Amino acid sequence: xxxxxxxxxxxxxxxxxxxxxxxxxxxxxxxxxxxxxxxxxxxxxxxxxxxxxxxxxxxxxxxxxxxxxxxxxxxxxxxxxxxxxxxxxxxxxxxxxxxxxxxxxxxxxxxxxxxxxxxxxxxxxxxxxxxxxxxxxxxxxxxxxxxxxxxxxxxxxxxxxxxxxxxxxxxxxxxxxxxxxxxxxxxxxxxxxxxxxxxxxxxxxxxxxxxxxxxxxxxxxxxxxxxxxxxxxxxxxxxxxxxxxxxxxxxxxxxxxxxxxxxxxxxxxxxxxxxxxxxxxxxxxxxxxxxxxxxxxxxxxxxxxxxxxxxxxxxxxxxxxxxxxxxxxxxxxxxxxxxxxxxxxxxxxxxxxxxxxxxxxxxxxxxxxxxxxxxxxxxxxxxxxxxxxxxxxxxxxxxxxxxxxxxx
Numbered sequence: 373x374x375x376x377x378x379x380x381x382x383x384x385x386x387x388x389x390x391x392x393x394x395x396x397x398x399x400x401x402x403x404x405x406x407x408x409x410x411x412x413x414x415x416x417x418x419x420x421x422x423x424x425x426x427x428x429x430x431x432x433x434x435x436x437x438x439x440x441x442x443x444x445x446x447x448x449x450x451x452x453x454x455x456x457x458x459x460x461x462x463x464x465x466x467x468x469x470x471x472x473x474x475x476x477x478x479x480x481x482x483x484x485x486x487x488x489x490x491x492x493x494x495x496x497x498x499x500x501x502x503x504x505x506x507x508x509x510x511x512x513x514x515x516x517x518x519x520x521x522x523x524x525x526x527x528x529x530x531x532x533x534x535x536x537x538x539x540x541x542x543x544x545x546x547x548x549x550x551x552x553x554x555x556x557x558x559x560x561x562x563x564x565x566x567x568x569x570x571x572x573x574x575x576x577x578x579x580x581x582x583x584x585x586x587x588x589x590x591x592x593x594x595x596x597x598x599x600x601x602x603x604x605x606x607x608x609x610x611x612x613x614x615x616x617x618x619x620x621x622x623x624x625x626x627x628x629x630x631x632x633x634x635x636x637x638x639x640x641x642x643x644x645x646x647x648x649x650x651x652x653x654x655x656x657x658x659x660x661x662x663x664x665x666x667x668x669x670x671x672x673x674x675x676x677x678x679x680x681x682x683x684x685x686x687x688x689x690x691x692x693x694x695x696x697x698x699x700x701x702x703x704x705x706x707x708x709x710x711x712x713x714x715x716x717x718x719x720x721x722x723x724x725x726x727x728x729x730x731x732x733x734x735x736x737x738x739x740x741x742x743x744x745x746x747x748x749x750x751x752x753x754x755x756x757x758x759x760x761x762x763x764x765x766x767x768x769x770x771x772x773x774x775x776x777x778x779x780x
Contacts, residue, residue, distance in 0.1 A: 376422065381778060382411045382486035383759045392763045394756045400482065400490035413776070414452035414476040415532035416484025417501075417525055420444050426495060437506045439495035446502035450484070450491060451722035452476055452533040457496025467723035470496075484532075485759070487778040499726055501528065508727045511734075519734045526750055526775055527733060527741045530595070534749075534773070535733060535740070536725035537693050538595025538670075543728070544691040544716050545584065545666040546603050551689060554582045554665055555609060560687075581641075582611045585651060585664045585683045588671035588694065589617035589626045591773045594749055596668050596693075597626065598736055601638045611641030612658050616651040616679070619769045623647070625746075632738050632747035648679060655683050663688060670694050674702040684713055691716040749773055755780035 376399045384395050386409050397411075402424075423444060425431070432439030436457040442448075454474045455467040462470050472493060477483025482490065491497055500506050504516040511519065545551065552563040559575050582604065586597055597615055604611040615626050626645045630638065646654055655664055663685030669676050672694025680690045681703050690713060708715065722729075733740050742748040751772045754762055765771040 376488065380487035381756050382482075383413060383756060383776065384409055385412050390767070392760050394759050397486075399488045402490075408479055410477070410479050411482040411484075411486050412477050413483035413485030414478075415529055415534070416476075416489055417447070417449040417529045417532070418489065420446045420448060421488070424494070432495070436496045438498060438500055441503050441506060442495065442498070442500055443502075446500055448498040448500055448502075449528050449531050450476070450489075450498050451531075451536070451726070453719070453722065454481065454491070454493050454497050455723045456493045457723070462496065462723075465724040466721050468719040468721040485756075485776055485778070497723065499531065499723075507730075510727070510731050519730075523733070523737075524741065526743060526753060527737065529775060530733060530740050530749065531722075531726060531729055533720075533722060534591045535595045535599075536722040536729040537592050537720040538597075539599040539729045539732060540720040540722075540725050541592075541596045541668045541670060541691055541693045542599040542603055543725075545668060545689060546582075546600070546609075548666065548689045548691070548714065548716070550687050550714055551582065551665060554580055555607075577610075580610055582609050582666075583614075583655075583659055583664045584611065585614040585616060585655065585667045585680070587616050587667060587669045587676045587680055587683075589615055589619075589622040589645070590670070591749060592693065593617070593622075593668075593670045594626055594629055594739075596670055597643075598629065598633070598739055599732055600668075601630075601633065601643070602732060602735065604641060605637055605639045608640055613641065613643045614651050614654050614658075614664070614683075615643065615645045616648060617645075618648050621769060622772070625772055628746035629739055629749070633736070634738075637736070651679070651683065659685065662686075665689070666691065668693070672696050674699065678702040681707065681711075681713070684711065687712045689714045689716070693718070693720055695719075750775060753777055753780075 378399055379396045380399050382397050385392055427439055429440050453468055455462050455470040456472045459471045474481040509516050553560050556563040557580055558569050562569055586593055617623050623645045630643055664683045666689040667680040667684045669680045669692040684690055740749055743750045744752055753775045762774045
């Protein structure tokens with residue numbers, strides 16, 4: 373591996389207090405260790421400047437294709453976790469829980485808010501944006517290349533975390549077994565069978581409406597809403613979606629995003645953006661007190677989970693992609709039993725979710741391709757000199773998605 377010498381600027385967290393600083397530190401060299409003070413950021417895009425000894429035609433036989441095809445100078449985007457691409461877990465698509473997985477921007481692995489980033493297991497982790505044949509898509513190779521030529525770096529950065537995570541939350545909900553009666557129009561358990569529904573067991577049109585609540589309208593929540601709207605409108609599933617956040621500015625962002633989507637992208641249902649108290653009332657109104665078919669929880673705290681439980685119907689689904697710390701769940705096993713609630717928790721397998729996320733990114737450039745507009749997911753791009761203030765403002769809900777340009 374060729375080595376780069378000197379120092380770089382990086383945004384680092386100095387725990388245990390909420391202390392974010394921009395530091396001058398050495399450029400990473402090989403398998404450098406990480407101490408408690410670490411570089412922030414788990415989303416990054418960049419250019420390959422050096423390759424390790426694992427890369428090359430001879431050493432890459434039988435390994436993920438990037439080990440033989442990735443070259444210095446290629447543009448890449450990384451998911452927020454390292455994944456080997458070679459273990460059984462990765463082969464099954466559960467890349468977020470690869471046996472060798474590490475999270476960028478943690479004490480175990482320095483993050484991406486720096487001028488240079490070291491990527492372990494890079495051949496199984498990175499998306500090579502210079503070589504579209506190395507990843508799947510519903511598009512043809514020609515369509516992929518054309519799409520890439522029209523996508524800005526700021527747009528492509530959404531692939532690192534927030535867009536795949538939003539798509540993951542929506543995908544888990546729409547494909548859950550308990551949702552299938554709404555999709556197939558057949559009651560449980562005949563929804564899994566090709567057998568005809570006997571007379572007298574048919575469900576009514578009003579029973580088929582897929583009612584979903586999205587708790588939290590930060591960047592991931594907006595991505596989840598956009599993905600869910602795309603799925604239900606494309607598949608012509610009757611729907612009602614309740615988008616919820618206590619923060620007024622985030623609600624306004626969600627309203628602007630919804631307003632920017634063309635009619636074909638949201639046809640077939642109703643969509644409202646509301647506060648927490650309004651959400652409970654709207655759920656009762658729309659479902660006659662029964663509750664939502666599914667709830668997407670994208671916040672990561674106990675109050676959000678409490679709200680999700682309150683809103684979900686019996687035989688409903690809660691899919692949580694928020695990052696929960698080590699504290700008790702706000703409901704008991706008895707509560708879950710009493711509602712027959714299914715709970716899906718955990719980290720998005722971003723590497724596996726890349727193909728559908730990329731396709732949605734291309735399709736919804738009206739949302740992901742602009743900066744600083746009312747309907748833009750990205751509010752602004754700043755240099756590292758504004759990093760500390762940007763963290764403070766985001767933490768207080770004063771600003772939405774902010775990107776750092778380390779070379780600005």
